[in-house]
Amino acid sequence: MTSIRLKRATSIVVFWRGGQLIFQNYRTRVSISADPVLIRLLDLFGDWRSEEQVSRLLAQYTKSSIRTTVRQLEKYTLLVREGTPEAQRDFQFKQAWSGWLPSAGFFHFGSKDVRYCATRHELKKKLRRLLANSPQPPFFKTYENVRRLHLPTATGARGEFLEVLMSRRTHRRFSVQTLSLSSLSNILYYTWGVTGSIPSGVLGDLPRKTSPSAGARHPVETYVLALRVEGLPPGLYHYATREHCLELLRLGNFDKKAARYCADQAWVQRAAALFLMTAAFPRVMWKYNSPRAYRTVLLDAGHVCQTFCLVSTWLGLAPFCTMALRDTLIEKDLGLDGISESAFYVAGVGLQWPTDTVRLRNRLSASL
Ligand SMILES: Cc1cc2nc3c(=O)[nH]c(=O)nc-3n(C[C@H](O)[C@H](O)[C@H](O)COP(=O)(O)O)c2cc1C
Structure with missing residues (x-):
């Protein structure tokens, strides 16, 4: 085992989607689905820690399984390795955004670089599918059974x-x-x-x-x-x-x-x-x-x-x-x-x- 240290990325959210537990780094927009036990592992990486230190704390798992998992987590950007450009970016993000986390950071970074409909045809198909599922919500809201006060016409003004x-x-x-x-x-x-x-x-x-x-x-x-x-x-x-x-x-x-x-x-x-x-x-x-x-x-x-x-x-x-x-x-x-x-x-x-x-x-x- 190496003494290289790793830390949990700042921008991780965990949520359920369609019954699956999702771990997402919203800054890098990388998501994985994984077992809840991963939370325990990520929790231990709240500070810079080596694989060795974490293995000692999770004695029920083999060192090799921890090493494999840690490598995967680093690949999927949920852990950052000390001294790397990715660790530097994570630090920069934490410094800049700490007051606006997690909700604003999750929304801003999580909604970057999305996929758009490539063609008009694709867009039309998508809209037809939407209409087939349910009608468009009404564009106008009015109250029934209330008194209405008529306003002077607004179209008389010029300029x-x-x-x-x-x-x-x-x-x-x-x-x-x-x-x-x-x-x-x-x-x-x-x-x-x-x-x-x-x-x-x-x-x-x-x-x-x-x-x-x-x-x-x-x-x-x-x-x-x-x-x-x-x-x-x-x-x-x-x-x-x-x-x-x-x-x-x-x-x-x-x-x-x-x-x-x-x-x-x-x-x-x-x-x-x-x-x-x-x-x-x-x-x-x-x-x-x-x-x-x-x-x-x-x-x-x-x-x-x-x-x-x-x-x-x-x-x-x-x-x-x-x-x-x-x-x-x-x-x-x-x-x-x-x-x-x-x-x-x-x-x-x-x-x-x-x-x-x-x-x-x-x-x-x-x-x-
Ligand atoms: C936040 C925002 C994003 C928009 N994005 C696009 C776009 O990506 N492509 C486009 O053709 N029009 C875009 N529009 C223009 C709207 O489609 C347009 O305002 C709307 O159809 C009403 O037409 P009007 O601006 O001629 O009144 C955008 C408008 C807003 C306010």
Whole structure:
């Protein structure tokens, strides 16, 4: 036996599925089904221990059976070996996420890199199967047998804001024209830029942006994938929100990659630019030490993306957003560890397809 020490991975959950006991490392997304006796073994690896030490504590099992089990557990990432990169990542995860475990960590990491329906045909088949099993739940809730108070009509109002609000929709086809640099700049500034400051007292001046953010922590970082932007070489950039500038990370043609990032949705590569949004968790974790705070990151991303859709619509452009992402691929290309900063949401914009109604055209450019 070696004196190499191992430890239980931080991110293990144990649950029953279909009568089977499942051990899952939700950070690595590796699951195995096993006998409950494994809990006893994993319990002993709460601290760094060698196989020898554990064998002494489990005298009813042979050393060779313990060695085989330990090797299997290491292979399935339920144990980490001291001094390895995997042990380092586990430590990093524990340090960064401890306040949000287990529920938020289980949800965030456990829902990364899922499999998406590969084709429209596959999706249609799946939906037909769902309908065959049960009807769709109702989209509208109403109360029977209660008094109804009629409201004044809401359709009488007029104005540019309403025009923008009512024109927003998801676009999935685009003209081949390039996006102007001024449109890109306007989208970035009015969606993610720092538009002011909030004097907070103890925490100093906090950034103000056009979307609300819980505690003004603004965890969303934005990376621009320039595909067809006039005057901007195609490539990957980081948007520096305070300075309102782009920081070049890598030049290159990312058309095919754009579709891959978005789970092979081919139409995405015909957009002019993608906005890869990530969550910088420590910004929020530092202040809110509870798994519930994870919800604020999701809500913030939703707010900011609606702002993006409205700003792009106002500019007469064709916006979209998608949650069908290859999280780890995006993180790898952005050079992120996926623990303290993680891929979260992707938005994109193109020029409107010629036959799509263009009702709002470059309003901001005209008004400047
Ligand atoms: C969180 C989120 C994820 C979405 N993901 C996708 C997606 O992966 N692919 C896609 O084509 N549309 C996606 N959409 C767009 C929705 O399908 C679209 O908003 C919905 O069909 C309503 O259409 P509308 O936006 O034109 O009103 C997403 C929207 C949201 C808010």
